[in-house]
Amino acid sequence: ENALSGGLILLGIFLHSPLLATMAFLSSMAGTLTGYYFGGDRAAVKSGLYGFNSLLSGIAVMLFLYVSWRWMVVPFVGCASGLLMILFSKVFNKWHIPVLTIPFVLMTWIGLLLTYQIDGLHVNPSFVTASPTQWLIPYNGTPNFFVSLIKGVGEVFIIDSFWAGSLILLALFVAGWRYGVYAIAGAFISWLTAISLGVDVASLDLGLYNYNAVLTIIAVGLLFDERR
Numbered sequence: 001e002n003a004l005s006g007g008l009i010l011l012g013i014f015l016h017s018p019l020l021a022t023m024a025f026l027s028s029m030a031g032t033l034t035g036y037y038f039g040g041d042r043a044a045v046k047s048g049l050y051g052f053n054s055l056l057s058g059i060a061v062m063l064f065l066y067v068s069w070r071w072m073v074v075p076f077v078g079c080a081s082g083l084l085m086i087l088f089s090k091v092f093n094k095w096h097i098p099v100l101t102i103p104f105v106l107m108t109w110i111g112l113l114l115t116y117q118i119d120g121l122h123v124n125p126s127f128v129t130a131s132p133t134q135w136l137i138p139y140n141g142t143p144n145f146f147v148s149l150i151k152g153v154g155e156v157f158i159i160d161s162f163w164a165g166s167l168i169l170l171a172l173f174v175a176g177w178r179y180g181v182y183a184i185a186g187a188f189i190s191w192l193t194a195i196s197l198g199v200d201v202a203s204l205d206l207g208l209y210n211y212n213a214v215l216t217i218i219a220v221g222l223l224f225d226e227r228r
Contacts, residue, residue, distance in 0.1 A: 005171035012167030027058025030078030053103040054078035066122040141201035149187045152210025186217030
């Protein structure tokens with residue numbers, strides 16, 4: 001909950017793609033307005049809790065959906081994520097459990113499944129693994145921990161960009177030094193785990209084995225600790 005951190009993250013997205021940053025902002029605004037006008041908790045709205053799932057969902061639409069008019073879908077997905085946030089919050093708040101990214105995950109899964117059922121909707125072919133031959137992943141190469149760490153932070157927002165990842169990591173330190181340290185620790189532990197299991201170097205250097213660890217260690221180490 002830090003406006004400067006949010007600005008740095010948005011700047012990182014902008015450096016990767018101005019269009020993507022615009023759509024991210026638009027979807028976040030749609031989710032925030034949905035929370036404000038459809039029964040969301042006003043304090044949570046002010047904290048930005050109805051915008052971040054919508055922002056992630058909007059980015060997912062822009063990256064995964066392979067149609068020229070996908071930008072028109074972004075505000076609707078933002079609103080839908082906001083509504084899911086309201087619904088889950090009313091249930092989870094009874095046990096003082098944060099909703100985290102459940103609305104984004106559900107929206108993305110449902111959206112990807114719908115693309116296979118609705119004519120006119122197509123998944124970006126670069127994200128599709130339709131043949132077993134594409135599962136034969138190369139294991140050779142020398143991994144780069146530094147690149148993997150930075151890109152792993154960027155992949156939290158589904159972005160393959162070293163500079164975007166750098167600004168997002170800086171945003172974590174601005175929010176609080178523990179957020180940045182925990183993110184690095186989570187990335188390092190997950191990197192060692194992935195290396196020990198013999199994963200493919202290409203995916204490792206993209207940060208695909210790090211971003212979940214970054215989110216998890218921040219949630220478990222900080223967010224749940226503050227809610228005790």
